[in-house]
Amino acid sequence: MTGRDAATAGVRAAAGIGLRAPHVQEVITTCPPVAWLEVHAENYLGGGPALRSLDQIRRDYPISLHGVGLSLGSADGLDSRHLKRLAALVGRVEPALVSEHLSWSVTGGVYLNHLLPLPYTEESLEIVRRHVDQAQIALGRQILVENPSSYLRFRHSPIPEPEFLAELVRRTGCGLLCDVNNIYVAAHNLGFDALAYVDALPPEFVREIHVAGHARNDAGGLTILIDDHGSRVSPEVWMLYAYAVARLGPVATLVEWDTDIPSLDVLLAEACVADGLLYGAGRKTPHAATA
Amino acid sequence: MDCCTVQAERRLMPPLRELQAAIGGALLDGPTEAAAAQILADRLTPEARLDIYRHHVFTTLTAALKATYPVVCRLVHERFFRYAADQYIRAHPPAGPCLFEFGSSFPAFLADFEPCRHLRYLPDVARLEWALNSATHAEEFVPLDPMVLSQLPEDDLPGLSLHLDPSLSLLSSPWPIAQIWEVNQPGADSKVVVDLASGTVYLEVRRIGADALFRALDPATYFFRRALNQGGCLADAAGVALDTDGAFDLSQALRDLFAEQLPVDHAASTSGPQEG
Numbered sequence: 029m030t031g032r033d034a035a036t037a038g039v040r041a042a043a044g045i046g047l048r049a050p051h052v053q054e055v056i057t058t059c060p061p062v063a064w065l066e067v068h069a070e071n072y073l074g075g076g077p078a079l080r081s082l083d084q085i086r087r088d089y090p091i092s093l094h095g096v097g098l099s100l101g102s103a104d105g106l107d108s109r110h111l112k113r114l115a116a117l118v119g120r121v122e123p124a125l126v127s128e129h130l131s132w133s134v135t136g137g138v139y140l141n142h143l144l145p146l147p148y149t150e151e152s153l154e155i156v157r158r159h160v161d162q163a164q165i166a167l168g169r170q171i172l173v174e175n176p177s178s179y180l181r182f183r184h185s186p187i188p189e190p191e192f193l194a195e196l197v198r199r200t201g202c203g204l205l206c207d208v209n210n211i212y213v214a215a216h217n218l219g220f221d222a223l224a225y226v227d228a229l230p231p232e233f234v235r236e237i238h239v240a241g242h243a244r245n246d247a248g249g250l251t252i253l254i255d256d257h258g259s260r261v262s263p264e265v266w267m268l269y270a271y272a273v274a275r276l277g278p279v280a281t282l283v284e285w286d287t288d289i290p291s292l293d294v295l296l297a298e299a300c301v302a303d304g305l306l307y308g309a310g311r312k313t314p315h316a317a318t319a
Numbered sequence: 320m321d322c323c324t325v326q327a328e329r330r331l332m333p334p335l336r337e338l339q340a341a342i343g344g345a346l347l348d349g350p351t352e353a354a355a356a357q358i359l360a361d362r363l364t365p366e367a368r369l370d371i372y373r374h375h376v377f378t379t380l381t382a383a384l385k386a387t388y389p390v391v392c393r394l395v396h397e398r399f400f401r402y403a404a405d406q407y408i409r410a411h412p413p414a415g416p417c418l419f420e421f422g423s424s425f426p427a428f429l430a431d432f433e434p435c436r437h438l439r440y441l442p443d444v445a446r447l448e449w450a451l452n453s454a455t456h457a458e459e460f461v462p463l464d465p466m467v468l469s470q471l472p473e474d475d476l477p478g479l480s481l482h483l484d485p486s487l488s489l490l491s492s493p494w495p496i497a498q499i500w501e502v503n504q505p506g507a508d509s510k511v512v513v514d515l516a517s518g519t520v521y522l523e524v525r526r527i528g529a530d531a532l533f534r535a536l537d538p539a540t541y542f543f544r545r546a547l548n549q550g551g552c553l554a555d556a557a558g559v560a561l562d563t564d565g566a567f568d569l570s571q572a573l574r575d576l577f578a579e580q581l582p583v584d585h586a587a588s589t590s591g592p593q594e595g
Contacts, residue, residue, distance in 0.1 A: 070417045074456030076486075077529035097416020103336035110416055135336075135343035139413040141383075141421075142376045144342060147357070151335050180368035181359045182338075184331040219361070250362055252371065 039064045039090050039124045039236070041278035041310065043302035046094075046257075046285060051292045052081045059088055060292065062299055064124065066092035066282050072121075073113045082121060092125035092236070092282070093118060097139065100159045100173065101132035101146040111166045118167050125236055125280070127172035127205045128163065130156065130193065147182035148192045153199075160200040172235050174205035177242075177255035178214040189214075190228035197233045204229065206276065207238040208269045209261070209284075213253040222268055231276045239269050239302060240284040258287035261298060266305070273309035281306060332357055346373045348409045380408045383418040384425060387452045390503045391425075391445050395435060403432060419456050423449060440494035440515065447496050447533065450488035450524040454531035457486035462580035468573075475587065477554035481547050481576070482584040486526035489536075489545040493519050497535060525581075539564035543572050544581070 042063035047055060055065070065085065072079050085091070097110060118126060131143035146152045156173075163171055173196060175189060187195070193204055206229060215222035241259030245252050261269075261283065273279065283298040332338065333353075341353035351366055358365035381404040385392050392400040407428050413421045426445035435441055463481070471479065495517045502511045521541035524533040536544070539560040546556035553569075560567040576582055 071419070073417050074419060075458035076456050076526060078456075079459075080529070099416075101335075103334070103339055107416070132339060133416070135339040137414060138343055138347070139416050140343060140346055140376050141379050141413060141416075141418065142346075142372055144339075144372060147332060147335070147338065149332070149335075155335060179371040180365065181361060182332065182357050183359055184357070247363055247367055247371070252363070254371070 039092060039280040041280055041306055043299035043306065044090075044092065044280065044282045045295045045299050046282060047085070048286065048289055049078075050289050051295070052078075052085070054292050056081060056084055058292075060296055062089070062296060064090040064092060064280065066094050066125075066284075069093045069095040069114055069117055069126075070097045072117055079120075086121055086123075090124035091121055092127065092280075093121060093123040095126070095128040096143070097133065097141075098128045098159075098163060099132050099134040099139075100128055100156050100163070101130065101144075101152060102134045102159075103132075103155055104134060104136070106159050106162055107134065111163065115166050115168075118169070125172060126167060126169060127174055127236065129174045129176055130189075130196075131176045143176050145176060145178050145180060145182070147185040148187040148189060149185065150187075153187065153192060153195060156196060157199045160196065160202050164200065164202065170201065170203055172203040172205040174207050174238065175210050176214070177207070177210040177217075179217050179252065181218050188228065190225050194228070194230045194233075197230060202233075203235040204233050205236045205238060206234045206272060206279075207240075208272050209238065209240045209242055209265050210255060212262075212265050212268050213242050213255045216251075216253045223271060226268070226272050226275055229276070234276045234279055237269070237272060237276070237279050237281040238284055239265060239281060239298075240286075241265075256287050257284045260294075261301070266301065269302070270305050270309070273306060278306045278310045342369070342372075345369055346376055347412055377405060377408060379418070380413065380421065381405070384408075384422050387419070387422050388425060388445055388448045390448055390500050391429070391441060393503045394438065394441060394444065394499075399435070403429065403435065406432070419452065422452075425449070440492070440496060440499060443490075443492035443494050443496045444499055446490055446492075447500055447522065447524070450490055450522075451531040451533065453488060454486040454524050454526040457484075457526060460485060460583045463577075463582040463584055465577040465582075467585060478552050478587055480550055480552045480586050481582045482586070483544070483548050483576075483581045484525050484583060486524075486531070487544075487548055487581065488524040489522070489541060489548060490524070491519055491521045491541065495520060497522060497533060500533075537564070539567040540572060540575070543567070544576070547576075 040063060044064035044066055045062055047065040047067050072082055129143045132146060133140045133142055133144055175193060196202060211222050211225050239261045240257040241261055243254040243256045243258060245254050281302045283295060283302060285295055338357055345351040345354040351369060354369060355365035358368055381401055384404045407425055411424050426442045426449055429435060429445055430442035494515060495513055497520055498513050501507060502513060521536045521538050522533050523536050542563050543556045543560035546559045557569045
């Protein structure tokens with residue numbers, strides 16, 4: 029597959045893995061059988077060897093650029109320098125997918141390097157709507173917006189999260205990245221029904237799914253699930269994933285692993301599990317979407 | 320947006336900008352009351368829920384500092400490093416989203432950080448690590464063809480400034496920071512004794528291929544290249560180098576510069592003489 033083909037072929041409904049620094053060389057050398065790769069955009073905004081490796085890898089794999097620093101939910105507005113750098117990277121990599129989060133991390137010029145939660149209000153919806161529009165114009169393409177993992181709820185947050193996302197899709201034409209682990213984690217931490225959440229998403233706009241491992245922490249006798257991407261996908265999350273693909277149809281699925289990163293084989297084995305479940309969902313869904 | 324809805328929301332919670340400023344402050348050591356007041360106490364207090372986010376922010380940023388400053392971490396030991404990082408993050412939180420760009424002022428912070436002021440070489444070791452980090456992530460460039468110089472009128476040469484490899488840093492220290500760095504690499508000989516009084520070092524840091532490297536320069540070459548890198552013209556840079564060493568050879572220095580593919584571009588200099 030040539031670079032151009034890889035960039036324009038999109039991502040089919042198969043499993044990909046999050047490509048992290050420890051595996052870059054091995055992926056270049058061994059070209060493992062995985063349908064696509066996702067990288068964090070912010071790790072490639074400098075020059076140097078990282079970007080050169082990505083230039084090489086994009087010739088062999090469709091790439092998804094996953095942003096973690098655009099801060100779509102900041103009331104202060106988007107950082108135009110960051111958006112410009114991101115646009116330059118999108119121009120260079122020609123990714124099959126570009127995604128960001130329904131969250132914020134910047135206030136008063138300070139980057140908190142975390143995906144912080146928004147109250148789901150009309151004001152927030154208008155702010156995120158404006159920023160998604162701005163990003164899609166600057167990048168010249170659709171972006172996918174990911175549901176966050178959550179550890180708190182605001183006193184005033186009247187719009188349910190999936191409805192907020194569905195309305196964002198309606199107002200901006202963005203797509204959705206459904207992070208199944210985030211739904212599971214947030215449902216546990218905040219006490220909502222994960223299946224009902226999946227049911228409330230507009231299936232035709234979900235273009236990508238994430239799965240990952242989470243940790244269980246004790247907070248004053250209460251178990252809090254932490255979205256640490258530091259272990260295998262839990263059986264419960266695989267079950268929720270199977271439910272999601274049964275409902276949403278087979279969608280390109282990414283296995284993320286960011287802390288205590290294992291050998292590449294372990295990650296590829298997790299991708300095989302996702303592929304198996306996708307295959308099952310494809311057989312049950314007569315009009316399988318190829319995202 | 321429906322203005323009536325927004326007005327109704329105002330009665331229920333502060334504007335998003337205010338809420339985010341309150342949460343940002345609460346996560347970075349400020350008062351937590353304003354943020355906590357907007358969070359549901361649902362089986363866990365609002366403060367405990369904010370702690371989960373704070374823990375992640377500090378863990379991520381401390382790991383980023385440790386990745387950039389592994390030798391500093393080794394020199395002061397992990398626990399002290401985490402303490403210093405915690406204080407640094409509160410005082411100088413990131414101003415951008417790229418973790419590899421976070422921590423540029425950590426060396427200056429360490430220089431003023433009372434608990435480690437007795438380690439007088441530490442800030443300079445940190446400067447070396449920052450220069451290596453910057454070199455790793457610097458933009459790529461196409462070296463300037465030396466023929467460009469031969470095509471310029473000879474009278475233009477003294478006022479010419481050369482833009483050098485964007486990965487280049489020049490730093491000097493009264494401490495043997497190169498040796499300190501080397502003996503603190505994984506697998507280095509732990510029995511080596513570093514003589515802290517071995518004299519000033521003049522270092523050039525840049526990326527060659529995929530690797531950020533440093534090497535020692537003689538003082539005249541160091542000051543010549545530093546003057547150029549600060550935007551000084553050839554005449555000024557040569558002047559600074561000659562002040563350092565009367566035997567400095569400008570033609571040789573220029574040949575070396577091009578042989579090492581340091582120049583990226585050239586321009587008629589508009590700046591005055593630089594401080595040596």
